[in-house]
Amino acid sequence: xxxxxxxxxxxxxxxxxxxxxxxxxxxxxxxxxxxxxxxxxxxxxxxxxxxxxxxxxxxxxxxxxxxxxxxxxxxxxxxxxxxxxxxxxxxxxxxxxxxxxxxxxxxxxxxxxxxxxxxxxxxxxxxxxx
Numbered sequence: 001x002x003x004x005x006x007x008x009x010x011x012x013x014x015x016x017x018x019x020x021x022x023x024x025x026x027x028x029x030x031x032x033x034x035x036x037x038x039x040x041x042x043x044x045x046x047x048x049x050x051x052x053x054x055x056x057x058x059x060x061x062x063x064x065x066x067x068x069x070x071x072x073x074x075x076x077x078x079x080x081x082x083x084x085x086x087x088x089x090x091x092x093x094x095x096x097x098x099x100x101x102x103x104x105x106x107x108x109x110x111x112x113x114x115x116x117x118x119x120x121x122x123x124x125x126x127x128x129x130x
Contacts, residue, residue: 029057029059030056030057030058030059031055031056031057031115032054032055032056033054033055033056033095033113033115034052034053034054034055034072035052035053035054035055035095035097036051036052036053036072037050037051037053038050039107039108040107041099041107041108041109041110042102042106042107042108042109042110043069043079043081043109043110043124044079044081044124044125044126044127045079045081046078046079047107048069048078051072052072053069053070053071053072053078054069054070054071054072054074055067055068055069055070055113056068056070057122058080065082065083065084065085065122066080066081066082066083067079067080067081067083067113067122067124068080068081069081081124082125083122083123083124083125084122084123084125085120085121085122085123086112086114086120086121086122086123087119087120087121088114088119088121089119091116091117091118091119092114092116092117093116093117094116095113095114095115095116096113096114096116096121097110097112097113097114098110098111098112098113098114099111109124109126110124111123111124112124
């Protein structure tokens with residue numbers, strides 16, 4: 001009887017470790033990044049006013065280039081944007097946002113977003129007429 005209980009406890013412990021390990025990787029999977037913009041920033045389809053936002057990849061195995069932008073408290077999704085892969089040679093230790101130059105009377109446009117430690121990021125695509 002003691003052997004049976006020890007075996008049950010071992011199985012429960014293994015299941016618990018697997019479950020905790022999966023949740024610990026969730027942030028790296030969705031690449032959740034919290035950013036605060038001091039000025040308005042344009043993303044495809046809209047302009048974000050100054051404030052705090054959460055950038056995440058959509059939870060999808062088939063397409064890893066769909067970015068969701070959430071309010072800072074993650075209660076409201078503000079945009080879902082298709083992106084294309086972007087690549088850089090150097091790897092940063094912190095999230096990196098690159099912007100496109102624009103005339104001084106319009107908000108800067110978000111060009112790309114790189115998650116820490118990665119060469120490949122998300123490039124935001126704007127209409128040609130833009």
